[in-house]
Amino acid sequence: MALLNVEVENGKLEGILCGDGLVSSFKGIPYAAPPVGDLRWKEPQPIAWSGVKQAYRFAPAAMQLPASPDNFYYKEFSSIFPMSEDCLYLNVWTSAEKSDEKLPVAFWVYGGGFQAGSSRVKAYYGEDFARKGVVFVSVGYRLNIFGFLAHPELTAESEHHSSGNYGMLDQIFALQWVKRNIAAFGGDPENITVFGQSAGAGSTIIHTTSPLTKGLFQRAIVQSAGGIEVRERPPLAEMEQRGIDFLRAAGLTGIEEARKLSAEKLLETYDQVNPKRERWKLYGPNVDHYLLDAEPIDVILAGKHHDLDYMWGSTAEEGNSYGPAPDCSVATFEMEAKNVYRAYANAYLRTADAKSEEKVRYVQKYNMANGALARCVGFAERQVEQERRPCYQYYFTRRPPGDETGAFHSAEHAYVFQTFPRIWRPYTGVDFELSQIMSSYWVNFIRCGDPNGAGLPEWKPFTEHNHMTMELGDEVGMIPVPETPISKFQKEFIYHQLGMEEEE
Incomplete structure (x- = not known):
C-alpha cells in the first residue's frame, strides 16, 4: 500500500489512496503563504501549520478570467474551477510504500499563456503516471495581473530591484520545496525533471536559463513551446511602463491602492483595461536581472543554460486549435510580418510568398507549428x-478523434499521462497503444535521461550525424526533421543565425 502519512518541513500531511491502493495522492499542499493583502505582488513566503493537514482535495485555481464556452480549450480542459488569490498549492502522487525508495520525480508546470490554467485539470492527473514508478508533482502559480504586474513602486520595494515575475518565482519556490521535501514521499531530490506544455514549456525554458534554479533539477522536457517572437521576454523597464499604463487606465493612484482592491475587482479591472487578444503579450515573464540575466535565447546561444538532459517536441498542427486569423488580407499579413520580423520582414515575405488571401490563410494556419518546430530544431x-x-x-502527428482539429497544440500530454478516461474524446485502440509507448518514453527519460527501453522503437538523439526526430503518431519511429522553408527561416531568425544583412 502506498504512503498515506508524511511529515514535511511545514507540518504533517495525510493523503488518500487512489483506486487499488497502489498509488496515493496528496492534494492541495500549501508550499507558500497566501499571496494576499500586503503579500500581493511580492515574492512567495514560507508557511507552516499545526496538527495533521488532510490533503484530500485540490486547492482553488489561480485568479483568471473564465474561458468562453466557444474556446477550444474550454471543452478540452474542462476549465470551470473554483478560483482564489490564495493559490500557492501543489499536488503529489506517489506509489512509494516507504519514504526511502528514492523514486524519480516529475515536476509538472501547466500552460495557458501565463493567463489561465490550473494544476487540477483532469488531463494532468498524475495517478496513472505514478503507477510507473515516478513521484508526480503538479504546481499552482499566480497568473496574469496577479502574477506578472511590474511597476517602479514594486521594483523599489524589492530587495532584488525587480518586479513582475511573481508567477515564475512561485514555481521556483515550489521547486525548492520539492527539493527539500520530496524524500518524504519516496522521491529522490537528486533526480528531478521539470516539464510543461505551452506556457509551462516556456516556464521550463526559463528554468533552464535562470541563475535561481541552478542545481535544482537534472532534466527538462519542453512540450509544445510554440511562438517565434525573438524578444518574447521583454526588459523590466518595458514591463514597468505597462504597469504604469495599467494603473493609469484603471484610475488607480499607485500600488498601495491597487493592493486594497478585492481579487474579484482587480480581475474585473484587468478585463476591462486590456484587449482580449493582447493579454498574453502584455503580462508574462520579463528580463529583470534577478530571475533572468538575459533573454533565454541569448543565454542558450552563449552556452550558459544549465547542463541537463533535454527532450524537446512539438505537434504537427500546433495552431489549429486557435482557429483562423480574423483578418487574412495580404496587407494585414505584411504589416504583421513587419511587426514581428522587423528588419528581416522582406526576407520572410519572400519566403512565405503569400500573395493571395488563400495563401495567407494557409501560412497562418501552420505558422505556430513552423515556429514550434523551429525552436526545437534550433535548440538541438x-x-x-x-x-x-x-x-x-x-x-507528434496523431490526430486525436472527436473532431477535425488534428494534432493540435498540447494534444500530446493526454497520451503522456494516460488520462483518456477523464477526457471527452472517443479515443480508440490506436490511441491507447500510442499512449502506452509515449508514457513509457517519458518515464524512462525522467528516470535516467534516456527514453529508450525494452520493447520500444529505438529513439536516437539529435546529433551531428543524425538530424532525425521521433514521430509519435499512427506510426512510431525516427524520421528526418520535417523542416519547411518557413520553419528554417524562423529557426534562423529565433537563434540569430540568419547570416544576411538587415534590410531597411
Whole structure:
C-alpha cells in the first residue's frame, strides 16, 4: 500500500489512496503563504501549520478570467474551477510504500499563456503516471495581473530591484520545496525533471536559463513551446511602463491602492483595461536581472543554460486549435510580418510568398507549428554546436478523434499521462497503444535521461550525424526533421543565425 502519512518541513500531511491502493495522492499542499493583502505582488513566503493537514482535495485555481464556452480549450480542459488569490498549492502522487525508495520525480508546470490554467485539470492527473514508478508533482502559480504586474513602486520595494515575475518565482519556490521535501514521499531530490506544455514549456525554458534554479533539477522536457517572437521576454523597464499604463487606465493612484482592491475587482479591472487578444503579450515573464540575466535565447546561444538532459517536441498542427486569423488580407499579413520580423520582414515575405488571401490563410494556419518546430530544431543544433548532451526530439502527428482539429497544440500530454478516461474524446485502440509507448518514453527519460527501453522503437538523439526526430503518431519511429522553408527561416531568425544583412 502506498504512503498515506508524511511529515514535511511545514507540518504533517495525510493523503488518500487512489483506486487499488497502489498509488496515493496528496492534494492541495500549501508550499507558500497566501499571496494576499500586503503579500500581493511580492515574492512567495514560507508557511507552516499545526496538527495533521488532510490533503484530500485540490486547492482553488489561480485568479483568471473564465474561458468562453466557444474556446477550444474550454471543452478540452474542462476549465470551470473554483478560483482564489490564495493559490500557492501543489499536488503529489506517489506509489512509494516507504519514504526511502528514492523514486524519480516529475515536476509538472501547466500552460495557458501565463493567463489561465490550473494544476487540477483532469488531463494532468498524475495517478496513472505514478503507477510507473515516478513521484508526480503538479504546481499552482499566480497568473496574469496577479502574477506578472511590474511597476517602479514594486521594483523599489524589492530587495532584488525587480518586479513582475511573481508567477515564475512561485514555481521556483515550489521547486525548492520539492527539493527539500520530496524524500518524504519516496522521491529522490537528486533526480528531478521539470516539464510543461505551452506556457509551462516556456516556464521550463526559463528554468533552464535562470541563475535561481541552478542545481535544482537534472532534466527538462519542453512540450509544445510554440511562438517565434525573438524578444518574447521583454526588459523590466518595458514591463514597468505597462504597469504604469495599467494603473493609469484603471484610475488607480499607485500600488498601495491597487493592493486594497478585492481579487474579484482587480480581475474585473484587468478585463476591462486590456484587449482580449493582447493579454498574453502584455503580462508574462520579463528580463529583470534577478530571475533572468538575459533573454533565454541569448543565454542558450552563449552556452550558459544549465547542463541537463533535454527532450524537446512539438505537434504537427500546433495552431489549429486557435482557429483562423480574423483578418487574412495580404496587407494585414505584411504589416504583421513587419511587426514581428522587423528588419528581416522582406526576407520572410519572400519566403512565405503569400500573395493571395488563400495563401495567407494557409501560412497562418501552420505558422505556430513552423515556429514550434523551429525552436526545437534550433535548440538541438545549438546542443551539437556547443558539444553538450544531445537532445531527444519528438514530432507528434496523431490526430486525436472527436473532431477535425488534428494534432493540435498540447494534444500530446493526454497520451503522456494516460488520462483518456477523464477526457471527452472517443479515443480508440490506436490511441491507447500510442499512449502506452509515449508514457513509457517519458518515464524512462525522467528516470535516467534516456527514453529508450525494452520493447520500444529505438529513439536516437539529435546529433551531428543524425538530424532525425521521433514521430509519435499512427506510426512510431525516427524520421528526418520535417523542416519547411518557413520553419528554417524562423529557426534562423529565433537563434540569430540568419547570416544576411538587415534590410531597411
